[in-house]
Amino acid sequence: MDALTPFQTVGPYLRLGFLTALGRMTRPDGGTPIVLTGRLLDGAGTGIPDGVLEFWAPGFDTLGRALTEADGTYRLEAQRPEAHGGGAPHFAVRVLARGVLTECLTRVYFADDPGTAADPVLRSVPEARRSTLLAQPGADAAYHLDVILQGAGETVFFDL
Numbered sequence: 001m002d003a004l005t006p007f008q009t010v011g012p013y014l015r016l017g018f019l020t021a022l023g024r025m026t027r028p029d030g031g032t033p034i035v036l037t038g039r040l041l042d043g044a045g046t047g048i049p050d051g052v053l054e055f056w057a058p059g060f061d062t063l064g065r066a067l068t069e070a071d072g073t074y075r076l077e078a079q080r081p082e083a084h085g086g087g088a089p090h091f092a093v094r095v096l097a098r099g100v101l102t103e104c105l106t107r108v109y110f111a112d113d114p115g116t117a118a119d120p121v122l123r124s125v126p127e128a129r130r131s132t133l134l135a136q137p138g139a140d141a142a143y144h145l146d147v148i149l150q151g152a153g154e155t156v157f158f159d160l
Helices: 012-019 127-133
Strands: 033-041 052-056 064-067 073-079 090-096 104-110 134-137 142-144
Touching: 052 073, 064 073, 104 127, 127 134
Parallel strands: 033 142, 104 134
Antiparallel strands: 033 073, 052 064, 052 090, 090 104, 134 142
16 A cells, blocks of 8 residues: 555544543443444545544443554444434444545444334435444444445445
8 A cells, every 4th residue: 555645644643632532432321331343444445544433322421432443443342322212222423534524424223133124214224225334243242334435335424
């Protein structure tokens, strides 16, 4: 990979500043611990090394923040969100990355939750694109979802 130009990176200071705000995303009433992993990818399928994903959901007392590694991987330790306002459990997500001039807003639903299929926001997304919002379960309360910024398989983003 060619070296990044100054305009393609936010430099080391953004990452250093965010490190103090990282930690487990928790609810005051407790909940089931989960881990969400994935990769932040550009349109060519290349991992984005200096991205930030911010997660939030009703009932949490902290904001979740995950920084991407050199290959675009991210990891969030959290408690599983609960259903709220007639919708299925989900995280709202803000994606910030090089080349992204405004925030990208999306959601992460859980493919194994029985209420996911009936969620009104998810149902408003064309069926062929819904999978881009569904974290797939793995072993030991882990989930996986890649976030793709453009191109084939692009994650659904919302205008809010």
